[in-house]
Amino acid sequence: MDAKDILGLSKNTFPPLEKKSRPPKESQRKPDGISREVYALTGGLAPLMPAIEASQLKKKPLPLEKITWQWLPFTSSARKDNLQLYHWVRVVNGVPPTGDYSFAKYNKTVDVIKYTDEEYDKYLTNPMWTKEETDQLFDLCERFDLRFVVIADRFPSPRTVEELKDRYYSVSRAILVARAPSSGDVAAHPLVKEPYNVSQEMERKRALSMVLSQTRQQERRDEEVLVEAKRIAESRIPPKRVSIVHQAPPLVVTQFIHKGFLLVPDQIVYAGHQDFFVAAINEIGQKHHYPHCPILNHVLNDAFVDIKHVAEESQLAASNAGAEVTERAVPGETVSPSTVQLPSMVVPPTLTDNASTLASLRMLRVYLRTYALEQMVQAANASAGLRTIKRVEQTLQDLGVNLKPRVPTKAVCAEHLELRKEILTWLNLQKQVQYKEAEGSSFRDGSYSETPGTPKHLHRAGDQDRTFVPDAVNFGVERIGKKDQKRKAPGAPSAHKRPRKLKASDL
Amino acid sequence: MSHSHPLPLKRQGEHLSDDGASAIKPSRLKIAIPSEDSDKKNASKRLKDVEICVPIVYGTIAFYLGRKASESQSHKWTVYVRGASNEDLGVVIKRVVFQLHPSFNNPTRVVESPPFELSESGWGEFEIAITLYFHNDVCEKQLDLYHHLKLYPEDESGPQSTKKPVVVESYNEIVFPEPSEGFLARIQNHPAVNVPRLPTGLNLPSPVSIDTMNDKERGDTKDHPLSQWFLNFSEADELLKLAAARQQVQAHIVKLRRQLSLVEGLPQLSKPPSGYECT
Numbered sequence: 001m002d003a004k005d006i007l008g009l010s011k012n013t014f015p016p017l018e019k020k021s022r023p024p025k026e027s028q029r030k031p032d033g034i035s036r037e038v039y040a041l042t043g044g045l046a047p048l049m050p051a052i053e054a055s056q057l058k059k060k061p062l063p064l065e066k067i068t069w070q071w072l073p074f075t076s077s078a079r080k081d082n083l084q085l086y087h088w089v090r091v092v093n094g095v096p097p098t099g100d101y102s103f104a105k106y107n108k109t110v111d112v113i114k115y116t117d118e119e120y121d122k123y124l125t126n127p128m129w130t131k132e133e134t135d136q137l138f139d140l141c142e143r144f145d146l147r148f149v150v151i152a153d154r155f156p157s158p159r160t161v162e163e164l165k166d167r168y169y170s171v172s173r174a175i176l177v178a179r180a181p182s183s184g185d186v187a188a189h190p191l192v193k194e195p196y197n198v199s200q201e202m203e204r205k206r207a208l209s210m211v212l213s214q215t216r217q218q219e220r221r222d223e224e225v226l227v228e229a230k231r232i233a234e235s236r237i238p239p240k241r242v243s244i245v246h247q248a249p250p251l252v253v254t255q256f257i258h259k260g261f262l263l264v265p266d267q268i269v270y271a272g273h274q275d276f277f278v279a280a281i282n283e284i285g286q287k288h289h290y291p292h293c294p295i296l297n298h299v300l301n302d303a304f305v306d307i308k309h310v311a312e313e314s315q316l317a318a319s320n321a322g323a324e325v326t327e328r329a330v331p332g333e334t335v336s337p338s339t340v341q342l343p344s345m346v347v348p349p350t351l352t353d354n355a356s357t358l359a360s361l362r363m364l365r366v367y368l369r370t371y372a373l374e375q376m377v378q379a380a381n382a383s384a385g386l387r388t389i390k391r392v393e394q395t396l397q398d399l400g401v402n403l404k405p406r407v408p409t410k411a412v413c414a415e416h417l418e419l420r421k422e423i424l425t426w427l428n429l430q431k432q433v434q435y436k437e438a439e440g441s442s443f444r445d446g447s448y449s450e451t452p453g454t455p456k457h458l459h460r461a462g463d464q465d466r467t468f469v470p471d472a473v474n475f476g477v478e479r480i481g482k483k484d485q486k487r488k489a490p491g492a493p494s495a496h497k498r499p500r501k502l503k504a505s506d507l
Numbered sequence: 508m509s510h511s512h513p514l515p516l517k518r519q520g521e522h523l524s525d526d527g528a529s530a531i532k533p534s535r536l537k538i539a540i541p542s543e544d545s546d547k548k549n550a551s552k553r554l555k556d557v558e559i560c561v562p563i564v565y566g567t568i569a570f571y572l573g574r575k576a577s578e579s580q581s582h583k584w585t586v587y588v589r590g591a592s593n594e595d596l597g598v599v600i601k602r603v604v605f606q607l608h609p610s611f612n613n614p615t616r617v618v619e620s621p622p623f624e625l626s627e628s629g630w631g632e633f634e635i636a637i638t639l640y641f642h643n644d645v646c647e648k649q650l651d652l653y654h655h656l657k658l659y660p661e662d663e664s665g666p667q668s669t670k671k672p673v674v675v676e677s678y679n680e681i682v683f684p685e686p687s688e689g690f691l692a693r694i695q696n697h698p699a700v701n702v703p704r705l706p707t708g709l710n711l712p713s714p715v716s717i718d719t720m721n722d723k724e725r726g727d728t729k730d731h732p733l734s735q736w737f738l739n740f741s742e743a744d745e746l747l748k749l750a751a752a753r754q755q756v757q758a759h760i761v762k763l764r765r766q767l768s769l770v771e772g773l774p775q776l777s778k779p780p781s782g783y784e785c786t
Contacts, residue, residue, distance in 0.1 A: 003636045362684045369560075369680035392512040399752040402745075407678050409742045410560065415749040422756045436770040 038237035169196035562591035566676030573669035587624030594699035599717030606636035617668030
């Protein structure tokens with residue numbers, strides 16, 4: 001149509017007319033089976049040769065046999081009553097299939113032992129069970145194929161499943177042993193080899209039900225404890241020589257959060273005596289009405305074995321204290337044995353980190369002194385945040401000490417490590433002093449008074465633009481020179497959330 | 508980078524046995540005493556309370572070639588591992604492999620006998636990986652060190668001198684935490700190794716020396732041609748500085764502790780009436 005426009009021909013033909021003119025054209029062109037455009041791709045002509053040979057196409061394979069389906073009767077060897085039922089059967093060449101009903105082989109039964117009365121009197125008498133009951137039990141066992149839950153339900157007198165099982169198995173066992181010509185013959189029989197253990201079974205079932213009835217919270221705590229125990233166990237595994245000086249083996253168990261029956265020890269550090277430890281657990285358990293904490297015992301026992309091992313070893317090492325030990329002794333942190341109280345003392349993590357680092361170093365056959373120092377420094381820094389670590393390094397620089405010693409001999413590394421630890425202690429003390437004074441000031445000023453530059457406890461956030469650090473909190477202690485000469489300009493805003501009020505570092 | 512340019516320094520791994528008759532004369536024959544079997548067993552037993560320490564220094568010395576410098580070879584440098592007191596490390600280290608920049612020919616250079624060093628010429632700085640392999644009775648694991656080759660001096664004032672090289676050395680100590688008895692017996696009194704005081708009553712097997720100990724050339728670096736440039740590493744300075752720093756910090760700690768105890772004592776006295784003055 002547009003072409004005609006372009007050519008300038010008259011637009012006389014109306015759409016219906018055009019449509020009319022099209023169909024004859026289309027019928028001329030369009031073949032069957034493929035669309036017009038596709039056909040047009042071939043050039044508008046049908047191909048001369050067929051593209052695919054008919055013989056190449058898949059043919060249905062002629063059936064070799066003649067198969068029919070017939071409705072035929074059948075019997076099953078599993079049935080004792082010769083009942084004849086019908087079903088569809090695939091008949092091949094007129095020959096119906098032979099053989100037993102294909103599902104008959106699944107009809108399994110249990111061989112429940114049958115004892116005679118004499119045998120009963122000879123071997124099977126039991127004060128807890130009458131002959132009647134035993135007979136009833138065996139009858140039910142036979143009927144219900146040893147499905148003890150059903151049997152327990154049907155048993156006339158109230159007996160627990162465990163009792164029934166116990167009776168059944170012990171009777172069977174006794175009969176087997178009695179009937180066997182020699183004990184050796186039956187020794188391999190599973191009934192003889194593994195006798196039924198009532199108490200164990202009851203315990204197992206109880207534990208299982210506890211596990212299955214855990215709430216989500218308890219499950220999570222379970223995991224935490226396991227992870228913790230695993231971590232401890234792994235760090236304890238090479239407890240060859242722990243060169244740490246400490247006195248009597250301390251028991252330190254802290255902060256038992258307890259809900260349900262799972263305890264999450266925050267820091268299981270050392271355990272001196274196993275009884276001590278288990279007693280602690282049990283006491284806690286009893287306190288909260290869980291006399292036995294099977295999971296906890298199991299979990300902690302594993303970790304515990306290693307801990308105990310370490311404690312023993314370390315005792316030996318302590319008694320063999322040599323030059324090594326004194327050099328590496330962690331300053332001052334001996335722990336006194338505590339009675340089992342909750343919560344009791346916290347052993348600082350430095351001890352454990354030191355020990356585990358040393359142990360892991362010893363696992364290597366060879367290492368560089370600088371590497372060892374790095375590991376120890378890392379371990380010591382583990383408890384500190386990134387900012388604290390940076391402050392430590394800044395302090396080292398200010399003191400004129402290389403961050404990595406230039407001559408890393410054993411002695412130098414030890415000194416370096418000690419210095420770092422002392423700086424950490426110092427920084428912690430600084431923070432503590434700050435906090436104490438902050439608390440003190442919040443006691444003092446109950447209201448929003450105007451004391452210049454005194455950031456209130458409530459007003460902590462963002463109060464950074466003091467130009468002068470006044471002695472706002474004065475409990476009558478003399479303070480000389482509050483300004484911080486260490487690294488920051490006096491009163492320069494510190495990066496801390498709580499601005500430092502007093503810098504006593506220069507005193 | 509440059510091609511390797513063999514320098515008149517010692518070639519690696521070469522034994523000076525040009526006259527074939529006197530082949531390699533190992534000065535120390537294998538003295539294995541065939542008698543005691545227990546000795547042999549003991550030799551591999553490990554001592555738990557003894558820690559053997561081998562102080563080493565490793566680094567590079569680079570000379571500017573001055574007039575002889577070309578585009579691709581402007582510096583002549585040597586990388587080495589030596590004992591900190593210039594003693595022979597051959598008793599501990601079996602061989603050292605220096606891994607150079609891939610642009611070098613055969614970038615993996617193996618040095619089979621002490622002194623463990625390698626010389627090359629080039630123009631660029633790169634990281635050299637130094638792998639130490641120890642004798643069988645010492646340690647089966649290798650130890651890796653890394654050193655950045657420095658050719659150009661810190662202060663760029665003026666032209667480089669061909670006389671003064673750029674020396675970068677690092678001190679470190681190789682620690683064997685549980686040495687075998689054989690190893691200990693062998694190096695017990697060797698100057699290259701630091702052995703702590705041994706526990707009393709320790710029965711060490713008789714020392715068995717290592718095969719192929721090439722003693723024709725000395726393994727120590729005491730009179731090494733480059734020894735005048737070796738740096739001194741004295742732990743005394745560092746110890747002093749550390750001790751001084753520790754003292755300072757300890758003093759601060761004491762003061763703070765005192766402060767803390769004072770501050771802790773006082774809050775009970777507070778809650779003063781208004782009008783409390785702060786000074």
